[in-house]
Amino acid sequence: MQTKRTDLAVEIRESFPEDDVELKGVILKEKQVKDTGIHISTVQITNQRGAKAMGKPKGHYITVESEELEYMKKEHREILVQTISRYLNLLASREQLKENGVVLVVGLGNREATPDSVGPRVVDQLVITRHLRSEYGESFSKEYSLKTLAAIAPGVTGQTGMEVVEILKGIVSQMKPDLIVVVDALAARSVERLNRTIQITDTGICPGSGVGNHRKALNKETLGVPVVAVGVPTVVDAATIVSDYLEEAFLEEGLSQKELKDFFDQIWESRKKSGKTDLIVTPKNMDEAVQNIADVLSDAINDSFAFFEDS
Amino acid sequence: MQTKRTDLAVEIRESFPEDDVELKGVILKEKQVKDTGIHISTVQITNQRGAKAMGKPKGHYITVESEELEYMKKEHREILVQTISRYLNLLASREQLKENGVVLVVGLGNREATPDSVGPRVVDQLVITRHLRSEYGESFSKEYSLKTLAAIAPGVTGQTGMEVVEILKGIVSQMKPDLIVVVDALAARSVERLNRTIQITDTGICPGSGVGNHRKALNKETLGVPVVAVGVPTVVDAATIVSDYLEEAFLEEGLSQKELKDFFDQIWESRKKSGKTDLIVTPKNMDEAVQNIADVLSDAINDSFAFFEDS
Amino acid sequence: MQTKRTDLAVEIRESFPEDDVELKGVILKEKQVKDTGIHISTVQITNQRGAKAMGKPKGHYITVESEELEYMKKEHREILVQTISRYLNLLASREQLKENGVVLVVGLGNREATPDSVGPRVVDQLVITRHLRSEYGESFSKEYSLKTLAAIAPGVTGQTGMEVVEILKGIVSQMKPDLIVVVDALAARSVERLNRTIQITDTGICPGSGVGNHRKALNKETLGVPVVAVGVPTVVDAATIVSDYLEEAFLEEGLSQKELKDFFDQIWESRKKSGKTDLIVTPKNMDEAVQNIADVLSDAINDSFAFFEDS
């Protein structure tokens, strides 16, 4: 079912038919934060069989979902930020990040293309602290409880002429971070998940895979440093939404799963032939929605990696 | 066939079955500018029968289409600007605009929502001249061949709390323009038309109709001044693209027009039930594409209404 | 001492020599909000003699100053917002604004020129409610404790070809607000006041007077509705800063006030001759500083005019 493109592990997991539920090598756990509309799913891929079935590398994929941010209460937003921050800390400590370790946040994507701008927008709002130690001294950093945070928004290949992995390898060789946190826009399968979902994973990222470009992966193998990837679904592929509408219509008509699949494959083929593969579906208020989720995410990253907790 | 939402008269005309070609009250003419990729369609609705069939008021609807602006040659872009400018002048003179008449350009839409920002972006790039006469004197205006151009981007109701028609009535009562040119983003039926098509009409406009909100019309009846409307398709409704894909798939399967229509209606109903009516389809490079078409359109309006032709 | 241009009543008051302290017709009161760095000055001009001495119309001029917003604690920022909101409510109720009255906020200035963009930025962040009553009904407005707020950022004359007073007269005639709140950037005399000072007055405003353009006034006489003006100093005139530096240097040299004044007048003349009158002085981080003060001000206006207080 190729037409339903998604970068969210939880959506891939959902797409398996009922009788595959006992899928070997893939463990799914779900959790609610009571009375807040916040929902957490953890997909763990434990072996190669699971990795093959899911089309994703082994590791943990944590998905935090909330209501639409635009209408969220302040208290619930605060809990959302804390929840995301907690999972970031969890994955970071699993990767052996020490309290005084250097974290480099990489905001992927094109700041001039709204649905792809979530990474640069997050970087714009981080509290950068790495340079303060040398500028103002150790005691300054202590007084303000500063950790060591650096960040860059390197731009996309069309803007730089360079692969992101090329730029990052160079920077890593110079400044030697202990952990890299990569932030990127993703494609989701369901429009309900746009701009209110965050996926955190310890497997790194394949930039641009969310919207059709396969660049070289960013992970421990390519960069030599553990990579935690934070992804935000901001678009749905146009072919996916066609499937969505069709499913609703067809299910009422009583078509079988097999018939549906054949039909989708046929659309996908016809679409490839006509070259219409770069259309995306977004909500009308996308500019605002992307800014809202970038605000939440930068708050969470600041909480995790810019400051020590008050004690 | 409600699901195929479009604000372009030429697309409504195209959607009629072959045997309706002799449609009474609707005249269609087509023209190419040789070797430039520029195509001009004129739909004239001459009587009430045509107006009812088309779902549009009587009047002229001129559609100028080009290749993708991103890849257009400089010379062709220049011809495109001149073509649009010529049709603007044509409709303006039909509305009795004199050489020294005052033109007010109104850029509708929300500058904070990229696909809806084409109106404000055009206004930002106009050469405003109305105030120069009083500031620098008649001879200054003569020396630089200045006409009398004013403009405003009033914002959308969600930003102002006011209907656009309310704001414009007030401004018109004060500054008494001889012609209003309204610029707005439209919805198209076909993704091929996005960001490379301009519709010019002497019938005024119904702001927001392109994306689902019916506000009060802006035309000679409501404003007391002739209104030329310039529309730029920047989005396709998500339901429309579903129909597009389906048509391709179904036609290969040999379904009849009637069966197709029933199927679309069914999708539309299911979609309304689930509340998913505010999704739009755009190209990935929308930010850039919207700016390119706004550049062309502001050049054309400046040529028509800011300056007298060099002689 | 023309060279020291300021739009702040409190700075004009400060500039009078010591022995004028008993200035008839001008009452100055000062107040601190304890332990917050917030300082409030109220200048009241009670008669024509005071108006002439100050070069400002009769009325109240409230100036709220704080520390640099960039480094302000959250709690202090909250108190600052409440303080501004309280004075807005105070002046509004003096102008007989009823609880259910309609307030129109006008964001003056050019959103494309950073130091002049504070008005449009404030408007962008208001919670606009006027249209919700008709869209969702009275009970909706009640449930969410909504007052009736509308807003517009009309642009500057160079962008519209129209005087602001012309645009506003038209809008007022249509939507009939009970109170207008005008927000504009000002010029200050002291760089210490930039982007951390707000002046609120019940005398209306003379747009552009802060940076050299005298347009028609916006006040009860011209608009027929009470006008509360909120001004934010974002620039210092270049001539003013020259005076500042000189004063420091000269005072150490022991020059008299008279000698200083003569010297300033001479600089001013030489400057006018050379045509250098459109230079401004700003802090390097102006973009950020202007956004910070716009955030504070929009929060305060929302508290005052978008929502009823929780009870």
Place this chain on the structure above:
Amino acid sequence: MQTKRTDLAVEIRESFPEDDVELKGVILKEKQVKDTGIHISTVQITNQRGAKAMGKPKGHYITVESEELEYMKKEHREILVQTISRYLNLLASREQLKENGVVLVVGLGNREATPDSVGPRVVDQLVITRHLRSEYGESFSKEYSLKTLAAIAPGVTGQTGMEVVEILKGIVSQMKPDLIVVVDALAARSVERLNRTIQITDTGICPGSGVGNHRKALNKETLGVPVVAVGVPTVVDAATIVSDYLEEAFLEEGLSQKELKDFFDQIWESRKKSGKTDLIVTPKNMDEAVQNIADVLSDAINDSFAFFEDS
């Protein structure tokens, strides 16, 4: 005369008293492009004596000045672009850049701070070609006469936590450019030079030196690759403008150069004491002026390094 901060070699040269004209080790040549308002000055520092006198490293400093871009004729603007492009090519070929060499443009500065954003704005408008060869093949690059251009806008230390030299060393080690072109905002001494002057030099650059921060130099020694630096004066230091006004006033009073110098030094000291060292002077229309010069400069760089000349 410390108070007159400038990054322009030509301004330093101008500041020497008349009787130093035969300054050893500094050669000044001047040239006009007839009837265009374009003026070119070349300062060549040939030995250590000249370097010490000028406070600048040995090398060539070419300054291209024009009228205000806002009012420049199209033909003159085109000649300006060609002039800058020609000098870029000249310095590049002196640095042994071959026709098929890889050029990396680095846009220094903070895109969120208007006067410091000229570097990132230039990068945004370059025609990036380095990746096209591998994506579309050699024949594609040949057909469109493409050279090999890459670019990055790395951000400032406050945004990244890293020194620019640190980031660039890493990138250079990975992508191995043959020439680096660094674009940065400068401080000028004279307000007349703002946003209409471009300095091109083969000596590299000291980022931030224009506005008070001394970071590590970017030149052949630190990066291992020849560095051509392009600088655009966008601000005048506030202390400098004080000197400017004073000079006019004092000269009329008949003060000697020595007396003037003493006075300036005194102002500078008093200013340092009061901590007012981060104020800048700009024209009111800075946002527009900075964009105009960035447009010119990106056109010139594209002409030099993105495309082979048509033949």
